[in-house]
Amino acid sequence: MSDRVLLATFEHEDDLLAATDAVRRGGFEIVDAFTPYAVHGLERAMGLRPSRLTWVCFLCGMTGALGMLWFEHWTASIDWQLDVGGKPWNSLPSDVPVAFEAAVLLAGFGSVFALFAVSRLFPGKQPQIIDPRITDDRFVLVIDEANAAFDAAAVRSMLQEFHVLAVEERVTTPGGELQ
Amino acid sequence: MTTEDSHTSPNRLFDATSVTRHNRFLQRLAIAGAIILACGVAFAAERVWSNLLVGTFYLLTIALGGALFVALTYVSGGGWHVAFRRIPEAMAKVLPVAGIAMLIVLGVRMSRYGWHHDWHGDAGTFWFKELWLTPSFWALRAVIYVSLWSLLAGWLVARSRRQDKTSDAAITGGNVRIAALFLAVYAVTFSLASADWMMALEPMWFSTMWGVYNFAGMIQAALAVMIILGLILRSHDGPLRGVFNDEHLHDLGKLLLGFSCFWMYIWFSQYMLIWYSNIPEETSYFITRTHGPWGPVVVGSIVLNWVVPFFVLLPKPAKRNAGIMMKVAVVVLIGRWVDLYVMVFPSTLGETPVFGVWEVASISCLLGAAGLMLFRSFAQAPPVPRHDPLLSESLHYHAG
Structure with missing residues (x-):
């Protein structure tokens, strides 16, 4: 230009x-x-x-979901095994809601901050x-x-x-x- | 406006010879299926009845889904859908026939629904359930649900069709009020109907998420039917060519994607609550369906209803692509059948999935009858609501 x-x-x-x-x-x-x-x-x-923002959103969402699933699995059934109501340590259904929330959170924040970064928006910008x-x-x-x-x-x-x-x-x- | 001039002939859909040929094919499907099912009554009555229950509930919820879409868009003041509103209206007009079919199927096996079968035991703590499932009260409710839906939806559609002739914009305002009434009635009655007809197959089992779970499947399937009908009616020299455009397809795709996720969300919410609390009277439903031979079928219904539509419809270009949208809509409609199959068959036929000539016949009958009724119903009125005040907005709409 x-x-x-x-x-x-x-x-x-x-x-x-x-x-x-x-x-x-x-x-x-x-x-x-x-x-x-x-x-x-x-x-x-x-x-x-x-827009490439959709890919940022998708990848952040997948990172949130898979990362949180791994983290829940690690905390509850590998690092410190928890007995909740007699359920198996590695109980996938109990991990899903948090993984879902983490996916939404990371996808949302990831998209917004990626948008700020590519359009050079920051607090106090004139x-x-x-x-x-x-x-x-x-x-x-x-x-x-x-x-x-x-x-x-x-x-x-x-x-x-x-x-x-x-x-x-x-x-x-x-x-x-x-x- | 050219679209108004060239798309007002009500019977244009049936003029084309190819459409007549398709009609004949649908007729054969329906008649062949019906004959086989009629023979089946002698050999496998319970199985034929289970198939009929799935089929009629499938058809009824598609018709009801069309009425719900029309009512929702009136109440929310939507304008984007007006160009193809005759499609959900055609679906809604199937309600009386589908409702009567439902009442007949329920009526022939009313005894199936007793909370206990001899009607003489001590109801004990289940006194309300016994009262609620008293055959006369149960049957009366079914008639009331079907009548209310048919009357209100029929009223809504009849007024919309009258607007074509009178071009009275006040009809739209009146329809907003009728639509609001329909939604209030629908919300209560459909929840009760799904419990009366589907949940009460296992009278000792209950789930407070049953109504919303059935709503989710219903609206998802209705959207898929609207997409398929829209794509068929705009192809070649169909009556919606140039009217039902990629913007409308895109928005229906977004709704289908959203409601596929909603179905999964509700399915899982119901499952997780029951799995977590682990109370025997609640888990009975899922033990039959997730442990043993029904397990893969349940997984299949999740793949068809959520995994496929979610990953395929996420990218924007997919939702504007007629070929992809058609395939996903068909997958969702197959998924809807499997979902209902998993609701009904384990309760009526036990722990082993069965799929054979009776199921194929009932699907063939459903496909043929639904196709015939929907196309016939669509051809009753001009394909575009030409005097709706929001038509122009819909024709120039951009989904972004």
Whole structure:
């Protein structure tokens, strides 16, 4: 990604969706899209890969379930054998509820913290809002200018078809944050 | 709107010759199964009756599951399902026939349900159970359950169909109130019915999770039937082509995945409580079913009802794939039969699983009769509720 990006602001989600699709098909690199709410179909228009978070969730859940089953087995029937109601030491049914809870807990926490990590979210982070109105009623598409095919005039005229409200160039900081 | 214009002919489903051929096949299945079962009455009456109990309860709970889905979505204000709501409505319209079949099957062997068979012993501490299972009271309740379900569900569906003609949006608001009434009635009566008809096969045994366990299996199977019907009705030149889309399939897939887990959760909750407390009068049910030859059958029902749908339907693309969804739905419907088989057969036929010509005949009869009734019921009304105020929302819905 270069340090120069183009910000295109739209008033309607349909325009944003159509423009995103057209820009991607035109061979330009889309940095991100900012919307006040989740716009259905935007991930498809942007050509995003399927989320890998589901795998994090699944693996964390399996780790929780299998890890807890092993731990319960080890504590109750290997390290210190417990007689509960005359049941065998190695009683699988009694281990299942805790294993289930551990699976849910690890899957939940794993997904949330993996999301925080990949989107670099942490307590005390200063929000970088490119335009206050993206939290209200504006839709902003951010296009990378690095591409050799990038032609500002052509992009502007292409965006006009989708009723773009404003087109603005910005420079990003070395950390990749928009200013 | 094009979907409205091209999908309003009520009998289009039966115009295609291929559908007529399928219909004939279903008819043959049903008739062949019924003839074999009729012969079976002479040779193996108890086994034929057990099969009929499983089959009619299967059919009845699918019909009831359709009514429940319609009622739930009205009450929760859902709009996503409206485009294919005629499918659960068609299932609900089978309720009167399925209910009468259930009453006949129960009626011919009412004596099977006595808490003790001679009716002269001292009820002792079980005085309430004796009162509750008094044949006349027990039979009266069965008639009341079936009548209430048929009336309320029929009312709901009839009003929805009337909306096609009158285009009166107020019908939707009225149906929300009827649906709420249905849900309240359903919650109590289905719990009691499952105890009356299935749990009382072993009158000395009881489980307070029986009602919710039966509910879980019911809604899971009903969702599987809706998926199969939706996929059939949208294929080739079916009446729901372009209406029942991948978004609807995706959401039904999520619900099937969720309720498969719910079934497993409830199954295990019932099992673990009984296993943990280890009281003889409660464990009798599971000792027959988990120790000895029924064990593998129980494991099979868990694999079919939970393991397969859970691991196959977890990834998002699987829930949007018609081929995968069809196969999983069929697996779940087989699992539902095995689940009911494990509920009924050990109680009526003892400690060894039996599977032979009578079971095959009853499954063939069930498949044929259910298929015929559901398609016929679907063809009674226009395939899309064209004047439902939420139809447009449903057609443009994104499951994400």
